[in-house]
Amino acid sequence: MYSSRKDDISYFCRMEISNRKAYHDYFFETKYIAGIALSGTEVKSLRSGKASFIDSYCYFHHGELFVKNLHISEYSYGTYNNHEPMQERKLLLNRKELTKLEAKTKEKGYSIIPLKIFLTEKGIFKLEIGLGKGKKSYDKREVIKERESDRDIKRKYGI
Numbered sequence: 001m002y003s004s005r006k007d008d009i010s011y012f013c014r015m016e017i018s019n020r021k022a023y024h025d026y027f028f029e030t031k032y033i034a035g036i037a038l039s040g041t042e043v044k045s046l047r048s049g050k051a052s053f054i055d056s057y058c059y060f061h062h063g064e065l066f067v068k069n070l071h072i073s074e075y076s077y078g079t080y081n082n083h084e085p086m087q088e089r090k091l092l093l094n095r096k097e098l099t100k101l102e103a104k105t106k107e108k109g110y111s112i113i114p115l116k117i118f119l120t121e122k123g124i125f126k127l128e129i130g131l132g133k134g135k136k137s138y139d140k141r142e143v144i145k146e147r148e149s150d151r152d153i154k155r156k157y158g159i
Contacts, residue, residue: 017046018116019053023138026113026132032101035066035092036117036127041075041083046125051117057093058112058129060102065091067114067127091127101131109133 004056008132022028038046058067066088067109074082104110115128135143153159 015025015047015049015051015057015119016116017053017118019049019056019114022053022113022115022130026094026111026130026133026134027050027139028113028115028130029104029110030098031115031128031130032093034127034129036067037083037090037092038125039083041078041081042072043125045072045075045083046117047119053114055154058114060098060105062134063098063102065093065098065101070114088140088153091129104131108110 038122038130051070052073054069054071056067056069056071059063060066069086071085072083073085101112103110108119110131110133112129115130117127119123119125
């Protein structure tokens with residue numbers, strides 16, 4: 001029997017690509033979910049999970065927010081219409097959120113980092129961004145010590 005696309009369970013599975021290194025390098029104050037302007041081959045490539053967050057960051061240009069160095073691989077079946085893998089992509093946020101973010105990034109030490117790309121139930125890709133401050137090396141060591149001590153306590157008491 002023929003089943004429609006919406007009856008297929010894999011249609012509603014949320015696909016995520018996350019930036020795990022960002023949580024190691026930054027303390028995040030707030031997080032926002034932004035739309036991202038993509039072309040057709042970029043969407044197809046993201047659906048196959050081919051994206052990388054290495055050295056990606058967000059910046060403002062004429063009051064608009066863009067993400068830079070977000071690598072979305074070329075679509076393997078794309079023709080001359082294929083996209084550039086490292087192009088800058090526009091992020092879509094409300095004007096209030098943009099002004100808040102722009103004011104915060106002008107403060108010393110704050111930056112906007114992409115955290116994950118995910119697929120909504122409507123089939124739209126969204127980008128979660130975080131406003132964070134960079135960690136110092138001693139902060140990173142402290143977090144690792146806390147994580148190890150929690151792990152030892154859980155192992156010892158069987159929690």
